[in-house]
Amino acid sequence: MFTIYGLYDAADPGAIRYIGKTANLRERVQSHVGTARRQKRGSRTYNAKWIRSVLRAGRRIESVLITMAETQDEANRLETQTIAAYRAAGHRLTNLTAGGEGAVGCVPSEETRLKLSKASKGRPSYTRTPEQRAALSARLRGRKNGPHSAETRAKIGAGNIGKHVGRKRTFSETHRRNLSLAGKGKPKSTESRERMRLAAQHRPPMPAEARRKQSASQKSSPKMQAHMKRLAEMWRQRRAAAEGAVPCESNC
Numbered sequence: 524m525f526t527i528y529g530l531y532d533a534a535d536p537g538a539i540r541y542i543g544k545t546a547n548l549r550e551r552v553q554s555h556v557g558t559a560r561r562q563k564r565g566s567r568t569y570n571a572k573w574i575r576s577v578l579r580a581g582r583r584i585e586s587v588l589i590t591m592a593e594t595q596d597e598a599n600r601l602e603t604q605t606i607a608a609y610r611a612a613g614h615r616l617t618n619l620t621a622g623g624e625g626a627v628g629c630v631p632s633e634e635t636r637l638k639l640s641k642a643s644k645g646r647p648s649y650t651r652t653p654e655q656r657a658a659l660s661a662r663l664r665g666r667k668n669g670p671h672s673a674e675t676r677a678k679i680g681a682g683n684i685g686k687h688v689g690r691k692r693t694f695s696e697t698h699r700r701n702l703s704l705a706g707k708g709k710p711k712s713t714e715s716r717e718r719m720r721l722a723a724q725h726r727p728p729m730p731a732e733a734r735r736k737q738s739a740s741q742k743s744s745p746k747m748q749a750h751m752k753r754l755a756e757m758w759r760q761r762r763a764a765a766e767g768a769v770p771c772e773s774n775c
Contacts, residue, residue: 524546524591524592524593525544525545525546525591525592525593525594525595525597525598526544526545526546526548526588526590526591526592527542527543527544527588527589527590527591527592527598527601527602527605528542528543528544528545528548528551528552528586528587528588528589529541529542529586529587529589529609530542530543530552530555530570530574530584530585530586531584531585531586531587532577532582532583532584532585533582533583533584533585534582536585538614538615539587539609539614539616540570540573540614540615540616540617541555541570541573541616541617541618542589542602542605542606542609542616542618542622543602543618544592544598544599544601544602544622548586548588552584552586555570555571555574555584556574556578556584558571559571559572559574559575559578560575560578568617568619569617569619570617570618570619573617589605590605599622599623599624600623602622602623603621603622603623604622605622606618606621606622607621607622
């Protein structure tokens with residue numbers, strides 16, 4: 524869903540000064556104001572200068588929802604029509620274009636074209652000279668373009684240990700413990716449990732070597748050893764109760 528919106532000075536609600544389209548009106552208005560304040564790229568546009576003049580006067584920039592569109596094409600068409608209608612009604616819009624995609628309707632003045640021409644004259648071309656191409660060719664000659672060697676892969680792997688590479692992240696022991704404590708006792712919603720169930724169904728089976736390592740790691744942990752002792756004691760009491768030697772306790 525797309526929104527066709529207008530911006531205006533809070534002190535003059537009847538004068539729309541900018542018309543645009545967006546999928547998130549609140550974020551787009553914040554972007555307009557933030558760009559004008561921080562002197563970022565695009566802050567020299569007519570719209571940004573107008574926003575700065577309003578803010579310097581101690582007033583606010585407000586927005587109004589004009590119409591909605593279901594698709595991008597419809598939003599482009601409605602934006603163009605709305606800009607034309609508001610300009611025809613006498614609103615002094617700060618839009619540089621006629622709306623829609625691209626820079627349709629943006630015709631630079633003769634003064635602007637002259638400035639661009641002067642700025643381009645004498646600028647060195649991006650085309651490399653024969654000497655630059657020869658030097659680049661000599662520098663790249665002999666370089667392998669194929670897969671890395673085993674030694675190179677080992678160096679890359681060693682350098683990435685402990686780093687946040689892609690989606691993998693290594694947490695410290697303290698951080699893992701804090702995450703575990705924070706997650707204990709939290710009830711999971713029905714949707715979360717269903718997502719976990721579906722994820723487990725499509726998870727590839729664990730290799731035999733990985734299962735062996737996991738089993739050995741669990742058996743050597745103090746928590747697992749204490750659990751095994753409790754199970755052994757419980758089964759000992761059950762067998763004794765079945766043989767009539769010792770009455771079974773309540774946890775049998």
